Amino acid sequence: MRKYVIIGVQGSGKGTQATLLARAFDLVHISVGDIFRWHVQSHTKLGAQVRRTMAAGDLVGDDLVEGVVRDRLTQHDWNYGFIIDGFPRSARQAEFFLESYDIDGVIHLDLPDAEVRRRVLARRLCSRCGMDYNLIADRPAEEGRCEVCGGDLVPREDDTDQALAERLRQYHEKIDPVLELFRRKEYVVTVDARPDIETVQHEIRRRLGLPFSTAVQEA
Template sequence: MHKYVIMGVQGCGKGTQAALLVNALDLVHIGVGDIFRWHIKNHTKLGAQVKRIVASGNLVGDEIVERIVHGRLEEHDWNFGFILDGFPRSESQARFFLESYDIDAVIHIQVPDEVVRERVLSRRLCSDCGLDYNLISHRPAVEDVCDVCSGALITRPDDHPDALAGRLNDYHTKNKPVLSLFQRKELVLDIDGTLAPKALHKEIISQLGATNYHSSTPVQ
């Protein structure tokens, strides 16, 4: 059984690599953001609470996040292990997690801020079907037009330089103590996130020393 945490700043390729590891190692992907979105979509009490917090411009508190993660892991549907994405985001969350679960490694995808800016500011979103594009790696056949539904491509509302600068600063400030805690436990694997996706996936597998690797998903 493998139990991993994956960390990295927005735009580092974390979501892509988590999905590849799920396939390669029979893991369950546990994304905190996905759980929140499910609750909001299904109009649960928790969803309403999270929606109010986010709408007010605040971050969801540690107590709620810890309860969500603990509840999800208690479902025990991860027979071969899990990869946890979006948690922990604070030192107190990290301490809570380490007190409750043994983990094998923290996969830390490192990307310089200037590369993150280039990647994030190149993102586009179809206004109709929601398909993601990136003007660096996934350009539409026709400029500003979705390949699938011909909808107009737009920039995400928070994908502008000032907002991104704030997110980067917030990430570094809050994740530094989390990484320091995991590093003291000798759990952190630093991975070069500037590698192409295929090379990055292979590097992660190599550093994990995974022995039951059987990925059949092509990596671009």
């Protein structure tokens, strides 16, 4: 059984890399961001709270995140292990996680802030079906139009210069202590997130000692 944490700033590709590892090694990919987005799109009480927080450029509070992660992991559908994306986001969450689970490695996707800004501000979301696009690598054939349903492509509500600047500030303030805590346990492998998806995936596997026999297919 393999249990991994993947850490990276917005736009670093951690969701894509986690999905590739999950497919290749029968891991359950647990994305805290996806869980929160489901609540937002489903208009739940939790979703309304998350939407207000994200629109202000803030990170969701520790108690709420811990509760969501704890509930998800108690489902025990991860027979071959899991890779968790978007958690922990504070030293307190990291300590909670280390006390509760034995992990095999922490993947840190390193991306400069300037590249984060370029990638994140190019993201678009279909206003009708919710399909994600990135205008750098995934530009639709018709400008501003979803190729799946024909809906309008719009920026995410929280993808503004001001909100992104605040998220980057909070990310570094909170994540640097998390990485330091994991480094003291010798769990962390840091991988440059700037190359293409396949190159990053191969470097992750090399650093974790995972086999390369499974083909890398883009998520």
